[in-house]
Amino acid sequence: MTLTHETPSPIAEEQLTVLGARLRAALDGPFAAERAVGRATFPADGMHLDPAVGMEDAREWTLARLIELERRGFGHSGVPDGANAVSDPLTAVTTFEMLAHGDLSVTIKSGVQFGLFGGAVTNLGTEWHHRTFLPGITDLTLLGAFAMTELGHGSDVQHLETTLTYVRETDEIEIHSPTPSARKAYLGNAARHGTMAAVFGQLVVDGEQHGIHVVLVPIRDDHGVDLPGVTTGDHGHKGGLLGVDNGTLQFDRVRVPRRMLLDRYGGVTDEGVYTSPISSTSKRFFTMLGTLVRGRVCIGGGAGITARRALSIAVRHGLRRRQFPAAGRPEGVLLLDYLTHQRRLLPRVAEAYAYGFAQNELVELLVKVQGPADHTEADQRELETRAAGLKAQTTWFANATVQEAREACGGFGYMSENRLTQLRGDVDIFATFEGDNTVLMQLVAKALLTGVKESWSALDRSGVVQATTRMIGEAMVERTAANVIVERVADGARRRPEETTLVDRGWHALMFEERARHSLDSLARRMRAASKSGGDQFEAFNRLGGHVQFAARAHVQRQVLGAFITALEQDLDAQTREVLERLCSLYALASIHEDRAWFVEHHRMSLGRSKALGDQIDALCRELRPHALPLVEGLGVPEAWLGTAFLED
Amino acid sequence: MTLTHETPSPIAEEQLTVLGARLRAALDGPFAAERAVGRATFPADGMHLDPAVGMEDAREWTLARLIELERRGFGHSGVPDGANAVSDPLTAVTTFEMLAHGDLSVTIKSGVQFGLFGGAVTNLGTEWHHRTFLPGITDLTLLGAFAMTELGHGSDVQHLETTLTYVRETDEIEIHSPTPSARKAYLGNAARHGTMAAVFGQLVVDGEQHGIHVVLVPIRDDHGVDLPGVTTGDHGHKGGLLGVDNGTLQFDRVRVPRRMLLDRYGGVTDEGVYTSPISSTSKRFFTMLGTLVRGRVCIGGGAGITARRALSIAVRHGLRRRQFPAAGRPEGVLLLDYLTHQRRLLPRVAEAYAYGFAQNELVELLVKVQGPADHTEADQRELETRAAGLKAQTTWFANATVQEAREACGGFGYMSENRLTQLRGDVDIFATFEGDNTVLMQLVAKALLTGVKESWSALDRSGVVQATTRMIGEAMVERTAANVIVERVADGARRRPEETTLVDRGWHALMFEERARHSLDSLARRMRAASKSGGDQFEAFNRLGGHVQFAARAHVQRQVLGAFITALEQDLDAQTREVLERLCSLYALASIHEDRAWFVEHHRMSLGRSKALGDQIDALCRELRPHALPLVEGLGVPEAWLGTAFLED
Structure with a gap:
């Protein structure tokens, strides 16, 4: 029984456009070396299971594949194999990313064995546990x-x-x-x-x-x-x-x-x-759970890769498939030349870059906290909040993106040999495991509000009892690099926001900043009122559920934009910069457009500007359309790894 | 090999609440009798296939099930089995609906055999074809x-x-x-x-x-x-x-x-x-394709049933499953008592009712056009446009709803024995087959604009050359019952829209009316400008892709609201009416809320009202929450037919 599509020499064939290679390097960012090595050495032969295989065969194949990967040096994902060894978070994350380019059951079974089970023994156990169990865990004789x-x-x-x-x-x-x-x-x-x-x-x-x-x-x-x-x-x-x-x-x-x-x-x-x-007891509980944060970082990363795979398939399909003939296009219009098709896919490509940059920052923070260097308790707390928020956002993004990609590929997309439906089925549960997304977003809001409460108490103690909401708002912004940069960039547009262009980065930053700040201020105020209201306390807070989700999302989006803007500060050639600037604008405008009612309702944006957003997004899609192929090359999924039948015609 | 979950006496056990039974009767509407008979007589034993079964077994089981259904009188879905017999559209549609309560492969294979293949022979063939092939098609000896x-x-x-x-x-x-x-x-x-x-x-x-x-x-x-x-x-x-x-x-x-x-x-x-x-040639083409409209009506109906199944599972789960303990709820909060959970599911329940009423009207129109009674060419055209629009909207709705239901059930939802993931996989392609949804929405817009063009030419001929956009707008509204009722109800709110309450039906109707009318006016204007612009004609129209989709959707939503309002005019007891009125408000407000940026941008709604929408939707969810069980009973899916493991605990 041949269970796999053989892909004998998958990476040697990869020929990228110059722009594609540069975009990829920019997106790989601080981990460009690790990821390049990963792509060059990952055992990509046999990475995809025949989707028609039943559950029993799939289970056995998955274990066999895991053992094979271990044998070929792509094993235990940063789990130490001896006593008191220090686990290596960067290897764990990059291995998980590489695995997520192949069958996701392998990725997740690896995550269960090494990340969760191995992670528990490593992080919650002591010397005897390490010495006794880690060797078997890492060589897969103890599952x-x-x-x-x-x-x-x-x-x-x-x-x-x-x-x-x-x-x-x-x-x-x-x-x-x-x-x-x-x-x-x-x-x-x-x-x-x-x-x-x-x-x-x-x-x-x-x-x-x-x-x-x-x-x-x-x-x-x-x-x-x-x-x-x-x-x-x-x-x-x-x-x-x-x-x-x-x-x-x-x-x-x-x-x-x-x-x-x-x-x-x-x-x-x-x-x-x-x-x-x-x-x-409570602090012990959160400390123990805190060691599990790596799993969330990995799941978010894996979801990001899954979205990139789906976008790579759908964009490449849109560059091959023709539809109805039209004026000047007797041979039929290329799918990706339809503006509606561009609007389906290109803003999502921009979002995939944005989440990629945010994930890079998150991994840097993970390495800081779990690596050998020093870190503060604030770092640990920030890591937990960011991991929770980004895991929720990227897994939701991945789910919606795979489905959009499926529909964008029409009937092709529904055939299992083209991988999209299996990706969708596999990534679906990412929104639930390692923390249900809605619950994770509550954690994010709670962490932010705890910050508010602390600042607030501090203000009270120092005698400034009449703290205005504005002050509370300012006090609670985390002083992370991403937030500092968003604030700094926003300052350029703060005085006359309506006089900027729609692609002014300062204006984007200002909008993201205001959305995050105001929604959290407002949530804090409502929470306070709820806690003072009589009656059913549960119901008083229950009514704020939608606000909680909105504020948490606005917070995460600000971090993501901050990561994108930071990434733009790296050394880039003119064309790569121009394309990335447009992608950043597209990401920012798509997010502002989605919430434009909120911005208008809260007097952050005029009606005229709100109405103009859609046309500006269209214009960016048209400007990026000629770079569609380099854009997906930049997403870092080698074409040969897609395992998609229709690309092989 | 036991491939099926046996459900020996599926309907006899069904015990509905009084309200549930009344809601069901109201939603079944003009076809209450046919649907009640369908539920009572449908061979529901063995309606679900074990989801772990592989493709080969699934194919054979599906054919065997089709033959079994034929043997038990639930066969050929309205296809006549003899020469010159008239096909029966109502039987076709209600049979398809009943089938959609079970394994969707059976539903679709039945649709292929009887609706498409049988339909082609019936509608495009003549006496010899009927006599020669229909017997074998209906008794399944000729596939x-x-x-x-x-x-x-x-x-x-x-x-x-x-x-x-x-x-x-x-x-x-x-x-x-x-x-x-x-x-x-x-x-x-x-x-x-x-x-x-x-x-x-x-x-x-x-x-x-x-x-x-x-x-x-x-x-x-x-x-x-x-x-x-x-x-x-x-x-x-x-x-x-x-x-x-x-x-x-x-x-x-x-x-x-x-x-x-x-x-x-x-x-x-x-x-x-x-x-x-x-x-x-062109007219012949559209006449031939026009006979295929029944397939779209069936697919839309089947998608509606699929969404109802998913909502029935998720709401019933939310009424059993508890989460974190909270003040006054030491045993944990019932999932459906979380407002965020209500917001996920109850607006979709309202939407399921709305599409159900719209589907009833569509089926009535189908019966008028394809049944023995007289019909006009305008009826046929209206049927085609409505079928296209409602098919697109309901299949998109079904896809999003099944996924929401899956996530709302957390890990439970991911287990195949609970049916949701299989429903999602099966219904996915409904958005693509029988006409890709995006293309169908273009057809809807095109049909409306053709109306514009005709009215416009008529105006020109009669000398009223200075037709204002407003006049063009008014001229093009189809004079269907649904549109007339929306216009009539809207008139009550037209003079002082901002002085109505948010649950004022006149205001809802006015908003739906204005959205449909203005977006189509505006599209017509832009189309005209595009046709006069020099340069690349394809690009000139390509830029309007988003507007086309919006205008078509606004048009369909107006029809759907019209159908809901019409349904409210039937004879109802006080409680059923009150619940349905709230559902209608919830449907209308959720739709207005989704497009609230548009309403504000186009000065159809004040900022204050826009901001108040969310709270009003929350309030409706809270008011409907006590009726959650009757609401899903009303959706008409017998609990025993859900085939969901966790409901059998």
Whole structure:
């Protein structure tokens, strides 16, 4: 059975336009070297599975592919393979990116094994765990599940029901699922291949709860049979990622030796006493979860790559396929020459660049926080907020983009051999796992509002009780590089915003700045009013749900624009700069256009300007149209890797 | 192998709330009796295929299911089974609707066999064709493909390359695919089961082209082997509808007897002379295509049912699943009690009702045009325009709604056993087949503008040369019942629109009316300017692509609101009326909210009102929330038919 499309020498053939190569270098940015090496060395032969293959074959192929990649040096994604080794975040992220160019089941199974299961052992475990388990994890002889989510508690980790009870008599930890809703669910590696799980639950020592901890629990024997007390389940067929064996785990008073508890942030001493370097249960919880931020960074990156793949397919298709004949075009109009078609695809190409630059900054921050260099607690907090926000935005973007690409390719797009429908099925769940997007956006808003509250209290303490909303607003802006640059660029347009052109970067920055600032100010005010209102507190806050999402999105978009503007400050030749400037304008205007009602309602933009936006976006699309091929080359997906049948005609 | 989830007595168990039953009756409207019978008698046992089944099994199951349905009297969807029998449009549409509650591959394969292939024979053929082929078509011993689309000409039927050449010497028709792009593509029944095809091509008699005609061509022998000169191909795995065997057909000078030409609108006499009751090639073309309108009506209806299924699943899930605990809700907040969750789903429920009422009107029009009663050419034209517009809008709506429902169900939604991901994959292509949606919306605009042009010429002839844009605008509104009612209701708010409340129906009608009227006026003006501009004519019109889509959408939305308002005039008890009035407001406000920038930019709405829309939508969601269950019951999908694992817990 040949399960793969063979692509023997995939990268050697790649011939880019000069502009395409330069755009790619600019977009790869600080990681241009790593990514170039990745593209040149990634084992791209056999990277795509035949989409007609059923679930059982897909599962086995995915594991085999993972083992093959490990054998060829593209394995364990930055997880250290020995005791006390330091994990390498940059390798983890770039490996994940390369994997996301191929079958996404492989990408995600790798993420489960190395990022989640391996990450838990690395980050939450201590020396004995590293020495004992990391070798097997990295060489794939020990496959594990990351057992956090429960059926009854999807996004609510703090209230998981599973209990991890210390049993003094035998010096063991007893893992138990007290109710049906405590069943662990959706876990990769749980349905078939995993023999161990990192199980999240409430640690109880002598009747006292110490909050969420993680323990390693063997779940299957070598023959794949459930161990006593463990019940594994299989979610079976899914909407995508068929090669990932998602399943459930239920525990009936299963016991493991005490040392299986991953005890970096909290454990039980030889005397049977609970001990932790972090005294606050809540702070300990967030510290433990904070180590998982890398997963969100990777998922956002993978979603970005998926969107780029879809855009590469759809734009290349639009450059080949002709439609109805028209005046002066007897052979038919090239699809991408229709303005409506350009409007479907080119603003999304611009957005893909924007998210790419933002992702670069996020990875730099991840490397700063998780690498050997020093970092502050503020860095860690900022990393968490940015990772949450960007993961939500890029995964939503990827979903919408793959669907748009599918429709833009018409019937071609629906044939599995052209990959788009499989990409859509696979990337769909990215919006839900590693944190449901809507919940993540709430986290972003909450983090910003915590900032408000702190600034506010500080103001109060210093006697400036009459803090105006404006002051509160200014106080809460994170002083990140991206925000500083947006503010600086915006200043150029602040005095006479309506006298700028529509492609004035200062005006874009001002609009993004005002949207983020005002929506957060307004949310803070409403939150305050809600907290003081009588009646049903839940309902008082519940009414603000839409505002929360809007403010969080505006905040993320400001960061993304800041990243794009920063990227434009790198050394670029004239043509590359001109194209990137237009892309930046297209990204900014598309975002302003989408929210133009808000800008007009809040007197940030005149009606005349609002009406002119659409034509300006059209004009940018027309200006960028001649560069369509270099633009998708710049997205960095080698044509040979697309694995798309219609491009091979 | 058990391929189906058994649902032994699916309808007997259905216990509706009183409100749910009344809403359902109201939404079923003029076809309440037919639909009630459909629900009570539809063979719902075995209606869902195990989603893990592979393509080959899915294809065989789908055919077997079709044969089973035929055996149990739910077969040939209104296609007559004898000579000269009149096809029954209402049975066709209601059967299609019922089928759309189950596996959509069955629905579409039925549509291919009875609606397209059978429809071509019925509507384009004459007595001999009916007598000879309809018995086999209806009892499924003769399976056929509808070979219209070509690889190179997806939406451009008029320029198909396939030739049907009359060969005088042997009194035959020779079917030929002159180029690779002339290959017929994406045809259901072509890859596996079809033994005949209705082939569209350019009819050539004595070297003279007579435009598009259709001929019946045997393609396979009884053993499934391609007949000489015929090359069939298989598209293989697709993004959905796995049970439909889509394939390609290529002809190398294949000959069939002359009488195989479907000659109702044009044929060749015994003397070898071309003859047609319609002299204009172009008019003949549109008449022939016009008979295919039923397919679009069915697809729109099927998409509507698919959206209802998804909403039924997601709302019922939101009424069972709890999230984070909150003040006064220690057991966790019910998902549907989150306002953000209500905003995701309830406006879509309202929209599902709106499209349902519009579909009812469309089916009434179809029955008028295709049934035994008299109809005018204007009726036929209106039917075509409405079918095109509503097909595009409902299929887009279905796609977005299924995805929203998937995300609203989180991880549950991703498991195939809960049906949503399969629904999404299956309904995806509805946006492309039976006319690409973007192209269909162009057809709608074109039809409206043709109206403009005619009115305009009429004005000119009568000497009123100085016709103002306003007059042109008024002249072009179709005098359909829906438009008349919207205009009448709008009049109540016209004088002082800003003094109405946000739930004033007159104001909604006025906004919909103004949006449709002004955008079309403006488009007409721009079109006129474009036609007079020098330079590249294609580019001059190309720039108007966005306006075309907007004006067409505004037109369809006005019809949809008109249908909803008309439905509210039926006899209803107080509570049902109150709920439907709120749904109508929610539908109208969500649509106005989406375009609020346009309304403000065009001075149709004040900034204050624009800002207030969101809160009003929130308020309606809260008011409708207690009726969530009856609302989805009203959508008419029996709970037992959902086939959703988590609802069976």
